[in-house]
Amino acid sequence: MATIYEVSEAAGVSLATVSRVMNGNTKVSDRTRKKVETAMAELGYQPNAIAQSLASNRTNSVGLLVSELHGSYFGDLMSTVEQALKQYGKHVIITAGHVDEKREHDAIEFLKSRRCDALILHAEAVSDEYLTTLCKSDLPVVVINRKVDGLDDHCFVVDNEKGGYLAAQAAIQQGHKEIGYISGPKFKKDARDRLAGHKRALTEAGIEAKDDHIFEGDFHESSGQEGMHYLKQHFPDITALICANDEMASGAMTAAREAGLEIPQHLSIVGFDNVLFSRYLYPKLTTINNPIQSLGEMAARWVLKNVYNTKINHAIEHLFVPEVVERHSLSKR
């Protein structure tokens, strides 16, 4: 693999000059530029990004932490972030934290050790304090889908409370009064917020928010099934079921069908997130759009603007508002 030395020799110029034509910021005369470019082409020269990074203290890569590498939600996030950064020649280094404190921590340390120029974190398990410390360091950090007090301008979040509210409201508007709810795990902020919105909608509509109509799941498909079983058994008069994410909605649909309930004729179901597969479900799932792609794009823009000084036209927003995606799993009571 050719190095800059060989190029400089072949072109008959100094190292510095070769470096200059590579980086293109300083002025180099056309004649020497040509010479260097020719030499590069002939040698098939490819700069060593590692050496560049060490010398310049810039890696042109931003670290992205997600919870999992699979699943539509993270797939969408990764895709968006990558697209947005690639446009400007920046790259993402992706790691997975698996919603485990130690593993998230390790993943972040890895990204730091790789000397990423910035970090975009979808961190679920690590503590607020840790994130705060991280943000205070000189490594630029943004947090996706989590609000940490005092870090507002580093956080990009969706209004989960509003989303929960909208889901319930949609069901209420269709005439439903007996509404079940399968929540995410209460230790997660977004799960709590969604539930809070749900309850507010019920209350505002003059419907009593009964705690036993709420089943606490874990955001995975199987707990949707469990929730469905529980609710069906104890409250067979429920006509609408709202799930705190689409995975659980899918599980609930399966369980409902197994119990002989047709959707939405016997039971309406509303999800949350609008992940890709929600339209593969049958019937296609009515859900709340979680603008994860917008979050990702905005986070990427923040980095471009604040770290790479790229001129970005759009304003940078931190709070995103979800909306109802009407499909076929919710109907009139």
Add this chain to the structure above:
Amino acid sequence: MATIYEVSEAAGVSLATVSRVMNGNTKVSDRTRKKVETAMAELGYQPNAIAQSLASNRTNSVGLLVSELHGSYFGDLMSTVEQALKQYGKHVIITAGHVDEKREHDAIEFLKSRRCDALILHAEAVSDEYLTTLCKSDLPVVVINRKVDGLDDHCFVVDNEKGGYLAAQAAIQQGHKEIGYISGPKFKKDARDRLAGHKRALTEAGIEAKDDHIFEGDFHESSGQEGMHYLKQHFPDITALICANDEMASGAMTAAREAGLEIPQHLSIVGFDNVLFSRYLYPKLTTINNPIQSLGEMAARWVLKNVYNTKINHAIEHLFVPEVVERHSLSKR
């Protein structure tokens, strides 16, 4: 950020010694090791991976090229590869090629410029020649889900012909005789192989393989719908439809339902790949398992063994055999 200099000074030892305790291969006396470790802890020292890489010519990272960052298929692949490598302290750098020759090429160049120790490529658009050249270079490369002549021990593939055969056979065994097929794009080897297997099964069963029963799609959901429309219109007597991947099967299911056909009562459908969402479909899709995870794991093992000299117990296999996953979209004629 503390450097090795500061650690060496704080511990009262030389650079080399600090480096030694970090890497742990050479012997260091317990006393000095303690001193160094204390100093490291006190300074919160974190080695600079970039500098390490430059000096050692080893990055401990392997590059992974996928076509997309989203979608179950690639999600599964990324997850598996990452898991397998992480166990041994190796990291993956993931890039997306978007099934575009230039972008795949660029992505690979990026991975090379980051000086990955090895490359695992799910390359669809780049030419055989390019891959061959790459494999001949001193950078270790393995290719996933694509067979390149002369590169057999670098390729990890699934027997697509067999898969196509099995899908057709499954339908035939259920008594189907009028069988439609929605193929992947013919320019893709795996699409051709699957189709070849399909035809062989028909022929062996004494069923004529009619070319007009075959619709060429593009592996995306929408072309499944198109294919369904085409077949339904021209050959309403078809009782089973086999799709070259699950996405198209999903599209076909939607179109079939819109046309008033119940699955599998009126029409049986078989997919291919067994991606995650195939069990979310309704009815759950009968499909051919594409052991992409095994491919990924095997590729990772190959790298561990051949690049990092890790002791791997399992033999390394290159050809994987698909099998039928029986669910609910295929029934007796």
Add this chain to the structure above:
DNA sequence: CAAATTTATGTAAGCGCTTTCAAATGTTAA
């Protein structure tokens, strides 16, 4: 106990770049 080994540590030369600063060259104006 000295010599021969073995083991632990230090010295210094890179790894392939960037970047500051100074020198050389070119250009303009008087």
Add this chain to the structure above:
DNA sequence: TTAACATTTGAAAGCGCTTACATAAATTTG
């Protein structure tokens, strides 16, 4: 033509590590 300035180039010092190689200390051997 020459002084004054702008533009291009080069020399060299890092960036933070690893790793021969050399040296010093500890251990074994006869």
